[in-house]
Amino acid sequence: MENVSVLEERKDFILYKQNGCSGNGMRCDANSVSGAVSQRACVYCGARVVLNPITDAFHIVHGPIGCASYTWDIRGSLSSGEDLYRNSFSTDLRESDIIFGGEKRLTAAIEEIATKHQPKLIFVYATCIVGVIGDDVDAVCKTMSKKYQIRVIPVKSPGFSGNKSVGYKMACNAIMELIKSEKPAKRKGVNILGDFNLAGEMWIIKDYLKRIGISVISGFTGDSNYENLLESPAATLNVVQCAGSSTYLANRMEEEMGIPFIKVSFFGIEDTTSSLIRIAEALQDEEARQKAIAFTKEETSKITPLVERYKKNLTGKKAAIYVGGGFKAISLIRQFDFLGVETVVVGTQTGKKEDYDIIESLVSKDTVILDDANPAELEKFMKEKQADILVGGVKERPLAYKLGIAFCDHNHERKHPLSGFDGMINFVKEINGSINNPVWKYMEESL
Structure with a gap:
């Protein structure tokens, strides 16, 4: 840490991997350090990204x-039905509303949607300013639900009330408010939690499960809809794909509905193979387990030659995530380990x-591990470790290219x-195309 300039308050959130595991861990799951300009989003954003893909x-x-x-x-979430989720509605609070309260604006907004569109489900997000002025969003939603006989569910998400993880929790609470009173007949099948059908990934996973004889009852929340979500208590198992956003929901569904869950990942050959087999085992379905073994072997053999061809260009490279x-x-x-990176x-x-x-436990000695990083830290550590590629999101893209x-x-x-065997091919092609792009050679020459 002595060679890297970081805020004193941030040092406990950064760890250099030593031989073996430290056993002490690192600070995490805490609010961002003030002044650090964290890459993490706010509570409201966390809630919105979980609920937004509900199509109707x-x-x-x-x-x-x-x-x-x-x-x-x-979100790059795709829909096989409605596309209402592509729209955004706002009460557009102004200075006068902050002084006199915004409940009238909220009531008017709900009434306009209720009369013009006859919706089945409305989510109302309380933002920072609402948390400050104290609008009774719960009361307005309750009154409108009763008046129009529709589900109007408040999402308590003032941005300052925590961090993005708290937003996930608020979204999960809203989902539970929607489904907790439903009692559909139990049937053999799974819910997929924490997959948002980015670029159609939910469809890929559903297809894999269909091939091994396992039905998907509902998805949270990729390509889901009102009726589909209400069927979710019928499932015998919850499969948690994005643990950060959906483990809390899985715990509540287990405690309140008796639905057990397992955590899985469909990124990469190893994790996709393991996940399909583990789902079949959790359902105690031996036939599905055998089908999963045969299916994953077949799919792996199909893509291995292509992966091996690209692997020759990637072995020895360094990645930042x-x-x-x-x-x-x-x-x-x-x-990355599979690709020799x-x-x-x-x-x-x-x-x-x-x-x-x-x-x-997975990374090599001296690998830098950090929680809730800021751009300055990412820049310093990527330079220090001479990373060849950064895997991240839209906020990190400009940083990588500038470096x-x-x-x-x-x-x-x-x-x-990027999920499943299909996604592995896309991932390898993108990593190879980005790392080995000729543009980097010309940049080095210009420097």
Whole structure:
């Protein structure tokens, strides 16, 4: 740490991997350090990105117009039905509303949508300014639900009330408010939690499960809709893909509905294979397990020649990873290891202690592990470790390019799938195309 200039308050959030595991872990799952200009988003954003892919829901952002524009159409989530989720509705609070209260504006917004569109489901997001002025969003939603006989669910998400992980929790609470009273007949099948159908990834996973004889009852929340979500209590197992956003929901569904869950990942050959087999085992379905083994062997053999061809160009390269959740980071480390690429910097926005323990066990000595990093830290550590590529999101892309480092977009705006065997091909091609692009040679010459 002596050779790297970081804020004193941030040192406990940064760890250099030593031989073995330290056993002490690192600070995480805490609010961002003031002044550090964290890459992490706010509570409202965390709630919105979880709920937004529900295809036939209306999302009313109760706050200034900037909050609605900030999260408008920010996910690459695809729909097989309605596309209402592509729209953003706002009460557009102004100075006079801040002084006199915004409940009338919220009531008017809900009534306009209710009379013009006859919605089945409305989510109302309370933003920072609403938390300050004290509008009774719960009361307005309750009154409107009763008046129009529709589900109007408040989402308590003032941005200052915590961090992005708290937003995930608020979204999960809203989902539970929607489904907790439903009692559909139990049937054999799974819910997929924490997959948002980015570039159609939910469809890929559903197809894999269909091939091994396992039905998917509902998805949270990729390509989901009102009726589909109400069927979710019928499932016999919850499969958690994005642990950061959905573990809390899985815990509540287990405690209140008796549905057990397992955490899985469909990024990379190793994790996709393991996940399909583990799902079949959790359902105690031996036939599905045998089908999963045969299917994964077949798919692996199909893509191995292509992967091996690209692997020759990637072996010995160095990667930096900065993504939202711990499970994605873990899968990416394994994918890079499979390609002969060493992970030298790895961090997440919302990772938990158990995630960082696994990360520490997977990476090599002197790898930098960080939680809730800021751009200055990412720049310094990528330079120090001489990373060849950064895997991150839209906020990290300019940083990588300014440093002359290749970049791979693994965030929620992307337009091509990276899950499963199909996604592994896309991932390898993108990593190779970015790292080995001739432009870097010309940049080196110009420097």
